[in-house]
Amino acid sequence: MKVNKIVKTLLVVSAMSLLAVGLTGCGKKGNAESSDPKTLTVQFVPSVNAGSMDTKIKPLQSLLSKQLHMPVKMTVATTTNTMVEALGSKTLDVGFLPSAAYVLAHKQYGVVPLLQAQRQTRDANEGFTKKLTNHYYAEVVVRKDSNIKSLKDLKGKKIATQDTTSAAGYIYPAVEMQHEGINLNKDCKPFTVKGADQGVMSVVNGNADAAFVFEGARSIAAKDDPKAMTDTRVLYKSTPIPNDTISARKGLSPKLDKKIQKAFMDIAKTKHGREVLFNIYQHNGYVKTSNKDFAPMKSYIKQANDLNKNK
Template identity: 55%
Template sequence: MSLMHLRNKVKWLLVMTALLALPVTLVGCGKSTSSTSSSSSKGFTPKKLTVEFVPSSNAGTIEAKAKPLEGLLKKQLGIPVTVSVSTDYNTIVEAMGSKKVDVGFLPPDAYVLAHKQYGDKVILQAQRYGIKEPNDQATKQLVSYYRSQILVRKDSGIKSIKDLKGKKIAVQDTTSTAGWIYPAVEMLEHGVNVNKDGIKTVQVKGHDQGVLSVYNKNTDAAFVFQGARKLVMKDQKNIMKDVVPIYTTGKIPNDTITVRGDMTDKWQKKIAAAFKEIAKTKKGHDIISSVYSHEGYADSKDSNFDIIRKYDKQAEKLDK
């Protein structure tokens, strides 16, 4: 065999070897690309966590009380945590939708909105001690619901829902379950439309402000959560005697801890476990109790809030 012929044969063998290796390389590349895509499609894994809520009473005081949650959550989760106060629930819903906030303390109606618009997921429901009338005494039983009340001054002469026609009522924003949805819908069931019937609504920031607006005679009535009078007892000793409920609504599912919709299942479970663990400690319990009157947290699911969707549908009749 000539030297030239040998060289040609070697070249041919090298080319064939390279061609045979090429599909293997391409398959390997394909696997690599697929793996990267799969990893990124699994969801959001936080490197730091932003938590936001709306206070039910004085915002400045509550934010100071809530700040220590940052350290407790960081210890549980192993990543930096920022806790802040928002102006209203709509702001939190939009912030979660735009991925600026990862975890929101949302009341039921705001959660339903966040789930519908952005696919946000409820992971926990707050637990509170039940409340008995007439003076909002706490029971020893932890429950996953609460109620809304319509408060008036005892000396106002207002005795029933029908007496609210032509009056001025302090309310929260329209996503507030206790401060708007439930009392407004149940008033409608009793033949009084809060958007009509000569009623003027005044939006106030916080249920404590609703109570005080009635106490100070700035409004004739207020929509508040049952037990809200206790928020001002320290400063207004006669509040239980002077401001009284004329109506108490049906059961409302308790507040939620909700996470953004693209968060991984692993981190949803991790955050849920962290909040439940924190609630069991003295320091953690003191914080959640003073901020929201939460006593602990229980696992939750979306179907728990179908009753809210029913009330939301009924609320549409207010503008008809």
């Protein structure tokens, strides 16, 4: 009888131990799922006037919330750098990061690229074609009546740029000027503006001799002032730049990452969704992407960083 009691006691203890292990495992799974936010926070870089961006993103906030079946809060970042830091500190979940900023965010904070934007290519007059592409170009814009004929003529000139993490608004033009023997920081007079449209208008209004912008920025600015097209010209077009990303902070569950990917791709498949996305960033659709797609940018970023170290 004593042996039977001992056996029964051991069986009960074993069963309780297994149950405890099982509950611990369930607890870990539950914690992993609960680490996903109850409200998804999404942020945008002000590629055009920040005030107008606030209005443009509201319809997308509603569409994404319906797709994900959860609340979504969308805002416009002060700068690209603040967005990167917010993703790193996990106060932000998803960012529409330009490719150069994504490379930085991935290196520093393990930010994950979910999607890469597709845009229509442009013809010589900056009109859209039907062909979609995963890359775009930086442009250096000057006044049409300017005597600036080449990058070398920018020496000593006032140049409107975006912040230093912007591929089209800073990195590519600055690096390619350096290849021509012109040091942006030492040989020119750069100053920062918020939004490519503001860069174009700085040229139109005579506040800058040139501006670093993305291809198509003139036509966007022309919606508010036709002089953005009639009074300016493109001095220089860069080598191809990878399109923007939709990137997620480190720590979101793979399940939520996939839901976000699918949600944006589904939105882009509808007529209304495409109109909303186009109105914000001129995105026409999205494709899945990975870190390797942005490898060529690392060299440009390094060169730009070296340029800034020697100011």
